[in-house]
Amino acid sequence: MNTALEILQERGFIKQCTDLEALDALMGTGPVKFYVGVDPTGKSLHVGHMVPFFAMHHMQEAGHSPIALVGGGTSMIGDPSGKSEMRQMLTIEQIQENAQAIQKQLARVVDFDESRGAGKAVMLNNYDWLGGLNYIEFLRDIGKHFSVNRMLTFESYRQRLERGLSFIEFNYQLLQSFDFLTLFRNEDCRLQMGGDDQWGNIVAGVELIRRTERKECFGLTFPLVTRSDGKKMGKTEKGAVFLDPELFSPYDFFQYWRNVADADVVRFLKMFTFLPIEQIDELGKLKDAEINRAKEILAYEQTKIIHGVEEADKAIEAARAAFSVSGSAAVDKEGLPSIEIEASLLDEGINVLDLFVMTDLCKTKSDARRLVQQGGAVINDQKVDTIGLIIDAARVVDGEMMLRAGKKRYFRVIVRS
RNA sequence: GGGGAGGUUCCCGAGUGGCCAAAGGGGGCAGACUGUAAAUCUGUUGGCGUUGCCUUCGAAGGUUCGAAUCCUUCUCUCCCCA
Numbered sequence: 001m002n003t004a005l006e007i008l009q010e011r012g013f014i015k016q017c018t019d020l021e022a023l024d025a026l027m028g029t030g031p032v033k034f035y036v037g038v039d040p041t042g043k044s045l046h047v048g049h050m051v052p053f054f055a056m057h058h059m060q061e062a063g064h065s066p067i068a069l070v071g072g073g074t075s076m077i078g079d080p081s082g083k084s085e086m087r088q089m090l091t092i093e094q095i096q097e098n099a100q101a102i103q104k105q106l107a108r109v110v111d112f113d114e115s116r117g118a119g120k121a122v123m124l125n126n127y128d129w130l131g132g133l134n135y136i137e138f139l140r141d142i143g144k145h146f147s148v149n150r151m152l153t154f155e156s157y158r159q160r161l162e163r164g165l166s167f168i169e170f171n172y173q174l175l176q177s178f179d180f181l182t183l184f185r186n187e188d189c190r191l192q193m194g195g196d197d198q199w200g201n202i203v204a205g206v207e208l209i210r211r212t213e214r215k216e217c218f219g220l221t222f223p224l225v226t227r228s229d230g231k232k233m234g235k236t237e238k239g240a241v242f243l244d245p246e247l248f249s250p251y252d253f254f255q256y257w258r259n260v261a262d263a264d265v266v267r268f269l270k271m272f273t274f275l276p277i278e279q280i281d282e283l284g285k286l287k288d289a290e291i292n293r294a295k296e297i298l299a300y301e302q303t304k305i306i307h308g309v310e311e312a313d314k315a316i317e318a319a320r321a322a323f324s325v326s327g328s329a330a331v332d333k334e335g336l337p338s339i340e341i342e343a344s345l346l347d348e349g350i351n352v353l354d355l356f357v358m359t360d361l362c363k364t365k366s367d368a369r370r371l372v373q374q375g376g377a378v379i380n381d382q383k384v385d386t387i388g389l390i391i392d393a394a395r396v397v398d399g400e401m402m403l404r405a406g407k408k409r410y411f412r413v414i415v416r417s
Numbered sequence: 418g419g420g421g422a423g424g425u426u427c428c429c430g431a432g433u434g435g436c437c438a439a440a441g442g443g444g445g446c447a448g449a450c451u452g453u454a455a456a457u458c459u460g461u462u463g464g465c466g467u468u469g470c471c472u473u474c475g476a477a478g479g480u481u482c483g484a485a486u487c488c489u490u491c492u493c494u495c496c497c498c499a
Binding site for chain 1: 446447448451452453454455460461462463464465467
């Protein structure tokens, strides 16, 4: 039987730990409460946020108790770690709202259900103890444990010193450490996990607890997940790969994973799916074109976790249909993004450019014009390269038209009669 | 509070009176090559009614036949001094 840490290790989740052996020993003696911070700065998480929560999942599976800590108080301040801009400050109401939306998304990976009993995940908000903090007391009890000299040696602050760092941002580390201390006191939380950019803050928390409570707690960080093509994880030209299907369709979500670089497949399978490690190793042996099978599995599993089995099935079918040799042959196209238009619109015909702009394929008519000029516009597998072309009902097949921009972007236009 | 340097298109960054919808790079999009990969090469990259017109160079005014470029005021950022 693998311990939780071994599982994390073999799946590539561990970057640094304050004391791996001691932590392993502690976790061997029984369930351990641990926490991960969540930013409530948006109403949806995106895949770049998910690493800690997948780790949380494995920890929970192994019997430990997760706490998702919403940074309601801290996000009203801004964290300087690695960021060049000050964070936008939010109102308590916005944060509350975001936190609820986020919890729903987390529930796809972590179990918040009451029926789970002791091991269930809980969500707390640090606004509860930061909101009414007394400045003098805080300085006296917490502030005295921090050395400015030491803090200035932290890489994250060093960088910011060059660009400018406001005093409240500088305090972030104290607040995060105080969070850990509070969770330790109130919940007996012994471990904080987070991205590697949080290392400094996490260690600061461990030290604070050691000084004030004379107890050893632990910190563990995850590697910053990058894509081997150098792009940021979870970012696309269209913006972040959100988990919210309203913001990022399940089909596009599937495609995002389907299109990861070869070099990333195994790593991502380990971190972002729950497939057994043996199966992943097998998939890792695939070479060249074969590796596409592994990518498809990655995309399917990930979509299944986040959007559910039905959406995953639709997405994989749609993708297969769209990319099969026969082009957009009549297979299941359910999962493709689509719009509906009135049949009457086609009575007089509609300009190709306008048609493409109606879909999400082109943003402006100039954009559409370029697409057509460069030969990237396709309707029902027929290239359209005439700018003024009028599209009418003759193009409709089985009540719809399948538009394509370039090789990969599809869009269904469903004609309502 | 005093002094200095700046704010240019998605980003970085050139441009100091007309040749500027604005160099170059990055990124994006499209094409070729492929495996729905990477790398590479080519084209393209403000909008529209496209041999033209409209909006854009922090904001508002002004000078000028003509301004991203000059002047005034405002505003924001950074640096130095207090």
